[in-house]
Amino acid sequence: MVDSSEKSSGPALRVAVAGASGYAGGEVLRLLLAHPEYRRGRLEIGALTAGANAGTALGALQPHLLPLADRLLEATTPETLAGHDIVFLGLPHGQSAAIAQALPESTVVIDCGADFRLTDPTVWEKYYGSAHAGSWPYGLPELPGARERLTGARRIAVPGCYPTVSSLALAPAIAAGIVEPNVHVVAVSGASGAGRKLDVALLGSEVMGSVRAYGIAGAHRHTPEIAQNLTAAGGVEVSVSFTPVLAPMPRGILATCTAPVKVDLAEARAVYEKAYADEPFVHLLPEGVLPQTGSVLGSNAVTLQVAIDADAGLLVVIGAIDNLTKGTAGAAVQSMNLAVGFDETAGLSTVGVAP
């Protein structure tokens, strides 16, 4: 990795954000504004684009981004995105491929959408009902082999939020072969995971004071993404039962993950300690301390706890992330850092905003 301080004399990298009016785009911008390379002038925020909101000032839509309040949103077109070194895409599914094809191969394109996450066209078509656009290096550096593929990459698929925490919670056990390849994940998410979408079910009055499951029994599109990650980690087909649950909070995912276990707690902890010993963002908490989403709000940290349910014969792993940070925009910035040679952790924190 190149020491970023050496490079501060070079020309600035120009960044565009497509979908700057959405939650993913807004979070990318929040992180960029705090990025040390932005502060020292090595990153420049260029075009901010949107769909229906083009023409509006960003301040009217993302009032928390005060330093960019006066920036006008442009239309999301290849033209407005041209001339940038790095382009973040926070677009509805299915719109990334056309945009990416129109951009030079040398541009770093980082897609926060699903279009290039799945490798198997059949699985893509089953879950998304459209033609497969292909697959790009997967922006979860903590998975085996991923960091290498991301270093210097020019096209990156940012993982889904549920797959991020679920895969990091289970991959070490699967890779080490200490569990059967048969996992259960029930993951509780804040409402921003659904995006900034006009839907009666997402109105505050409906969300507050209520918890509900959705996309159950394998229907959620993140199911095959989790299976793909775990299968790759273990080298055996992994069966995944996944249930997403919506909770009354803006951000955060707490995943409860279980699998039939073959080892005791000491051995299981050792597997996780080893897997994440050098990872800056993944923290195995001290024994008995349980992850909570509030502690990782706005941070890029993943907190994990591992336990053994001896009566049920299960490994139980609890994981927490901020769905918009490590689950989306933080992973995007972390991947950008790897792609362009910045410190991998630059602009990303393990300190949450709490309470």
Place this chain on the structure above:
Amino acid sequence: MVDSSEKSSGPALRVAVAGASGYAGGEVLRLLLAHPEYRRGRLEIGALTAGANAGTALGALQPHLLPLADRLLEATTPETLAGHDIVFLGLPHGQSAAIAQALPESTVVIDCGADFRLTDPTVWEKYYGSAHAGSWPYGLPELPGARERLTGARRIAVPGCYPTVSSLALAPAIAAGIVEPNVHVVAVSGASGAGRKLDVALLGSEVMGSVRAYGIAGAHRHTPEIAQNLTAAGGVEVSVSFTPVLAPMPRGILATCTAPVKVDLAEARAVYEKAYADEPFVHLLPEGVLPQTGSVLGSNAVTLQVAIDADAGLLVVIGAIDNLTKGTAGAAVQSMNLAVGFDETAGLSTVGVAP
């Protein structure tokens, strides 16, 4: 069942509530105030007792119970509870046995605590660390055989909130033998489930905006209660993996329950339809409609949905209740109705307060 209208000329039944300053006691009182037999003078609200809060007016502690605002809380003693026909106990674990023994056998004693729920002394001692007080008829009339045991009963153990929804979600499948006796339950609860307890982790600032698991890997005391119910329903030992999760809302539990399944969806639905066809409070929702806790707020309803995850080979059952109503005080009142011969549904609604 005796038609309650015939009995309206008889003398009033006098009710005491021990622990009237807590959430369970408060909810019992809320339901009693709306009970038709209370309105017609057949139920009288007698002593309201508390521990440290004795001497305080109820209005200072339960300001939502305006009609009882001026009632003074007495100390929880056999003496203050004597002379009542029905006594609800909403006490910390371990305090019910002594109180119950001091009351006449003819008094209907309905314990919202855990003391008399478990039948196996070994299991009790493992989970509660004290001597087993015994077991009483279990206040979940919808379980096989339970309604008969509750009719005319004089001692009743109200089920735990998690076991209520988990057992009702899984018992039909277990009883019908359409799943393997090996179940996973992840249940997300509002904060009132922890009681009105001074604990930093329950402060609003800590709870809001955060989700966390606790009592994982079989550590939660409701685990053996779920296992006991399902084992009784199926006649085979049922292994239970149970994870409770705390969500930022005052009330409600949403349980995601899975088990390896042997049948298809039509057969599974048929099992549930048959099991609950005549139950006034348990509702299998139309296909595709998913339970949410907000819809059962303040109601005694249990809403269920059943699905098959074909890839994972699982039955998925989602269930929602209000933990304080059907999960505690509603079950207590439903049991009281059976014990004293009122309509089982009297004073209990299937209409939630939403949004």
Place this chain on the structure above:
Amino acid sequence: MVDSSEKSSGPALRVAVAGASGYAGGEVLRLLLAHPEYRRGRLEIGALTAGANAGTALGALQPHLLPLADRLLEATTPETLAGHDIVFLGLPHGQSAAIAQALPESTVVIDCGADFRLTDPTVWEKYYGSAHAGSWPYGLPELPGARERLTGARRIAVPGCYPTVSSLALAPAIAAGIVEPNVHVVAVSGASGAGRKLDVALLGSEVMGSVRAYGIAGAHRHTPEIAQNLTAAGGVEVSVSFTPVLAPMPRGILATCTAPVKVDLAEARAVYEKAYADEPFVHLLPEGVLPQTGSVLGSNAVTLQVAIDADAGLLVVIGAIDNLTKGTAGAAVQSMNLAVGFDETAGLSTVGVAP
């Protein structure tokens, strides 16, 4: 008032609800389902109508109303609403007049919208920008003279939610002349007050964790309604400064009301005690106990506290209501009771659902 028990042998009154898919319509139905005259067969729930949702089952839109889940929504037209004795209107502003004109004069039409609240056409036009439809008896029986006008009425304008609590908090002081006619109201409301409207600003992710003012500096349409009520109560023009604030909760309004005061606390309390001594729903709390919205959730109660800020020379009145119950549908049912001769309090509770 006719004793409702005498009338139970008569024919049932048939009720229609227009706008049954909205929050106001849903709350009217929740209250009707619990109404004693519905239980004894004196009220029948007839047509349930909607706009874009016509043709849908109510259960898909109001899943908390389980007993009506299978009822199909019809289109809101004079035809579908014809043939009912009582019609509740929960429609967008401006749609009630045409519907009401098409219904027989003998039908009790209860409008939860704003169309017939304001008496002054000039004020209406200034705030609503359309022609004035007229004014109907105002459904706040606790205001001077209102109960008489509502008894037997056939057209009723249900008050706005903010005006309900603000007017009840200030009218006694204004009427008694113990304050200057110059009041400040800052009222904090839950999100359901905005209706079930697709608006990015009402999404759960935007509402949770945030408080914001809106319609400030007299721009909110409830400002002239408060002024109208207080001016009528006092017989002098009352100047109103009104600021509505949106808080992250589904229901409830807490109003902080102040006015320059001429008397001491004892005298002020005496005025309020006298004003509401016989009111079943308005409760002046004991000295020092402050209203909170959580205590009146789902109830028709108004809780008030009165204090004197001696340094600032102000009367301070705090009031709490549930905006959907006493603030809308509860007032509608209370008015219906007066209109058709039921007990005024029938079907309405002063017990909240808490915590």
Place this chain on the structure above:
Amino acid sequence: MVDSSEKSSGPALRVAVAGASGYAGGEVLRLLLAHPEYRRGRLEIGALTAGANAGTALGALQPHLLPLADRLLEATTPETLAGHDIVFLGLPHGQSAAIAQALPESTVVIDCGADFRLTDPTVWEKYYGSAHAGSWPYGLPELPGARERLTGARRIAVPGCYPTVSSLALAPAIAAGIVEPNVHVVAVSGASGAGRKLDVALLGSEVMGSVRAYGIAGAHRHTPEIAQNLTAAGGVEVSVSFTPVLAPMPRGILATCTAPVKVDLAEARAVYEKAYADEPFVHLLPEGVLPQTGSVLGSNAVTLQVAIDADAGLLVVIGAIDNLTKGTAGAAVQSMNLAVGFDETAGLSTVGVAP
């Protein structure tokens, strides 16, 4: 102001935080961890102290501060705090004076408590009921003259959260004489404003879904602090009516401030534009855009909007802050920057975490 980059070769300043287990102390640490001088080694985090929690690892109490998770809390004594260049105090009222006296005069002591905020001993005694400890430079640099007093200061009193936003919202108008010295403030706060205090009224189940006023009619201790600030700004005695309101969110304050106005909107805006033209943290929003607390979560920004209620003859100013950041710890760090000669804005952001 000294350019901080010049000083990076000097010895590190050692910082202690007393009350590190509380919300104020936790937020100071969150900000210090992100402070550029901490990153470049010019600030060192030394002793972290607590009362009853001494001996515990910080990770058990402030799990969001992952980089400091293993740090042990020491007892809050002059000895543990000795040997530091900067000491932040986040202690219960009344404990700061003794600690401060025991520290050398050269130590920068920054008190997040109330002990040294009020200048008038009579007012202090009336509101706090104890002997007055004195007054220190007031840590709100945006008030007239304050920045000068803070530059190089060795003792600093951090303002109360409500006074911060209320004073910044009203001081320009008072100072310019465009309003009468007679103001109303109703401020809605998240629950963390009450501190990490075991109190039934602060439990999540009580706070969520409910809004309540407290300390009304001038009883809240922040009332005289607001009056002191505004009186100083205007040179005339300012009468303050202040009502604090608790809302169901962890952080944030939204203040609605009014005063009888003598000018029109253009003139009023001009006053605010001029007052805050050079302030990095105070933002007058574009006309019509209203502040919301969610937009300043975790940021040091103050967002303001100004309007005229012509009918009521009032200036209406709405202000939003994060009570723990700009309202407490952000002001503390901003003051520290001034005291030791760092850039005033170092480590402080105007970007909020949203949604």
